[in-house]
Amino acid sequence: MTSISPELLERLDARLPRYTSYPTAVEFEQPAPVDAWREQLATRGDAPAGVYVHLPFCRSLCLYCGCTMALRKTASDADPYLDQLHREIELVRDLLEAPAPLAELHLGGGTPNFLTGYQLTQLMQALRRTFPIIDDVEISIELDPRTVSPGTVELLGELGFNRFSLGVQDFNPDVQLAINRIQPFEMVAEILEACRNQQTRGVNFDLIYGLPHQTVASFRRTLEQVIELRPDRIAVYNFAWLPDLKPHHRKLPEDALPDRRTKFEIYLLAVEMLTGAGYVHIGMDHFALPDDELTQAQQNGTLRRNFQGYSISRSPDTIAFGLSSIGRIGNVFAQNTRSFQEYARAVNARQLPLDRGLVVDEEDRLRERIIQQIMCFFQVDFDAFETETGVRIPERFPEALEKLAPLRELQLVDWDDHALHASETGRHFVRNIASAFDRHRGKGGFAAFSRAV
Numbered sequence: 495m496t497s498i499s500p501e502l503l504e505r506l507d508a509r510l511p512r513y514t515s516y517p518t519a520v521e522f523e524q525p526a527p528v529d530a531w532r533e534q535l536a537t538r539g540d541a542p543a544g545v546y547v548h549l550p551f552c553r554s555l556c557l558y559c560g561c562t563m564a565l566r567k568t569a570s571d572a573d574p575y576l577d578q579l580h581r582e583i584e585l586v587r588d589l590l591e592a593p594a595p596l597a598e599l600h601l602g603g604g605t606p607n608f609l610t611g612y613q614l615t616q617l618m619q620a621l622r623r624t625f626p627i628i629d630d631v632e633i634s635i636e637l638d639p640r641t642v643s644p645g646t647v648e649l650l651g652e653l654g655f656n657r658f659s660l661g662v663q664d665f666n667p668d669v670q671l672a673i674n675r676i677q678p679f680e681m682v683a684e685i686l687e688a689c690r691n692q693q694t695r696g697v698n699f700d701l702i703y704g705l706p707h708q709t710v711a712s713f714r715r716t717l718e719q720v721i722e723l724r725p726d727r728i729a730v731y732n733f734a735w736l737p738d739l740k741p742h743h744r745k746l747p748e749d750a751l752p753d754r755r756t757k758f759e760i761y762l763l764a765v766e767m768l769t770g771a772g773y774v775h776i777g778m779d780h781f782a783l784p785d786d787e788l789t790q791a792q793q794n795g796t797l798r799r800n801f802q803g804y805s806i807s808r809s810p811d812t813i814a815f816g817l818s819s820i821g822r823i824g825n826v827f828a829q830n831t832r833s834f835q836e837y838a839r840a841v842n843a844r845q846l847p848l849d850r851g852l853v854v855d856e857e858d859r860l861r862e863r864i865i866q867q868i869m870c871f872f873q874v875d876f877d878a879f880e881t882e883t884g885v886r887i888p889e890r891f892p893e894a895l896e897k898l899a900p901l902r903e904l905q906l907v908d909w910d911d912h913a914l915h916a917s918e919t920g921r922h923f924v925r926n927i928a929s930a931f932d933r934h935r936g937k938g939g940f941a942a943f944s945r946a947v
Contacts, residue, residue: 498919499868503758503906509943511932512778513802513869515827516862517852519820521934522829524860526848534823535589535813537770542597542809543823545625545799548816548830549578549615550604553641556675557745558663558705558733561604562818563831569610575817575834576613577782580620582815584795587624596625600802601635613647619652625813632657632695632787632806637685640677643687651692658689660725661700672706672747679719686723686774696786696810702761703734706750713760727788728773728781729762729803732757732945751796754945763924777869778924780804797870804870822855825854860885861931866927873915887914895928 511518522741551566552559566572587593597623600817606716611615625670632659635650647658663675670676689697699720704714720728735751737743746941774789780803782788791797791806797804797889800812802821812903814821817837820829831837831849840847855860867874876887888895888911898914902909906920916927925946929935 498758498762498922500755503754505900505904506923506926507754508926508929508946510737510929510946511943513865513928514799514801514803515859516865517824517827517854517934519827519829519850522827522852523848526828526851527826527853528828528845528848530648530826530853531821531823531828531846531848532883533849534826535586536591536812536825538594540589540592540594540627543594543625544598544800544805544807544809544812545596545600545722546812546814546819546821547599547601547621548603548814548819549601549606549609550817551575551608551644552605552638552717553608556663556853557673557742558702559742560734560736560740561602564834566608569608569613572609572613574838576609576617578838578841578891579617582847583620583624585841585844585846586813590624594625594765594813596621596631596633597628597811598631598805598826599633600808601626602802603636605638605641606635607637607646607650608927611646614650615653627654634659636661636688636696639682639685640675641688642685644684644691647685647688647692651694656693656695657698658692658694658707658741660685660689662699662720663702664708664713664908666707668707669705670714672750679776683723691921697721698726698727698729701764702733703729703730703764704752704757705737706747708752708760710759712758712764714763716766717767721767724771724783724853726783726786726942728768730761730768730779730781732761732779734945736941765922768931769914774805776919777872777921780816792819794869795827795871799866799869812899825859827852827854829884838846858933860890861933864891864931865928868914868916869924872921872924875911875913877912894930898927901927901930 496664549570550563552563555565633655635655636659639660660682666681686697693820735743767780769775774784776782776788787806788804800807811823812821818830820827828848828851830847836846864874880886898907905917906923907916916924920927923946
């Protein structure tokens with residue numbers, strides 16, 4: 495296991511973005527850039543687009559949750575929201591210059607499988623009318639193993655879903671009890687098998703480290719069980735305990751949360767065990783099998799970061815629907831309201847339910863390209879960047895290299911006249927490296943992010 499001193503952890507333990515976008519969502523402004531977003535929709539032509547749909551409903555509250563969600567008892571409770579969601583899709587269809595072939599579709603939540611088969615079928619039909627499905631497109635959905643049946647998984651396969659993401663978090667019973675999410679190994683294994691019986695592109699597992707009662711030894715056992723099941727992709731997320739922003743986090747036993755050193759040892763253990771089992775460490779907290787499309791995209795230089803994390807999407811554009819969802823077309827970000835009432839009011843009046851957003855200037859678009867390269871490939875080729883943009887990074891962004899000087903002294907990153915690259919140890923701190931090019935860092939908005947360590 496990599497040896498990293500407590501002193502180094504202390505120096506690098508800052509709250510930093512995961513850079514699923516740049517600028518990050520905390521920089522979005524009100525009022526939302528409605529006119530700019532409408533113009534982007536009206537002028538983007540018939541190029542493929544990624545689509546995200548947020549389905550916020552859950553039957554119970556997972557105490558670690560940081561998502562926009564709402565507790566409801568029955569699927570029929572979601573009908574008013576789904577009616578409004580259909581109206582939003584119709585509104586966007588009317589604004590588009592032409593139907594946008596689907597480049598990627600992701601249903602997130604909440605718990606998308608909270609909906610009935612009929613509700614999901616109606617939703618997919620509405621989406622297909624606006625976003626025709628082209629060959630070989632990834633259609634993915636997040637599933638809660640506790641509330642999905644093999645029969646529902648079979649229906650999802652018939653609807654075209656070909657990638658399934660299972661929220662596992664941890665197999666340890668004490669951890670599961672503390673976070674209010676009881677799901678035995680056998681339950682997850684059964685749903686995994688049901689997913690594999692479909693014509694699937696793969697199954698993802700989401701794990702979380704930093705939860706109450708986790709130890710290096712207990713998480714080792716969870717990793718052994720995950721490796722036994724061998725999903726195609728694994729994400730190992732760093733839990734962000736934010737009791738001021740997420741009041742339900744206060745219900746977690748604070749004295750049972752692992753300390754910084756233990757958390758980092760758990761992370762390093764995950765890297766060691768998963769790579770030892772044949773997974774490729776894509777970056778940060780993502781792992782994939784060697785023949786997975788995510789691994790291939792990193793190898794051929796087409797990997798990208800978006801709001802779903804690491805992505806193989808064929809399109810840089812994402813059109814998003816539902817509460818709190820974030821879309822991006824060209825240089826415009828647009829985020830929907832988090833309020834059910836405001837969302838209903840807007841779509842019932844045939845208005846875009848936007849709350850915040852940003853029109854990105856040329857300076858930040860250049861910085862975004864650099865941050866994307868660091869996050870996806872752990873390096874930036876100065877010569878190639880200059881050929882593509884006409885900008886020489888050391889000359890245009892000398893202050894960023896100055897910020898990186900302490901990390902260079904620690905042998906986490908290095909550069910010469912031609913390129914910048916993270917060291918093997920530096921890859922564990924890629925967010926620290928990327929943040930040097932973030933000109934919004936230090937403005938007081940980073941408290942909402944998870945810690946780098």
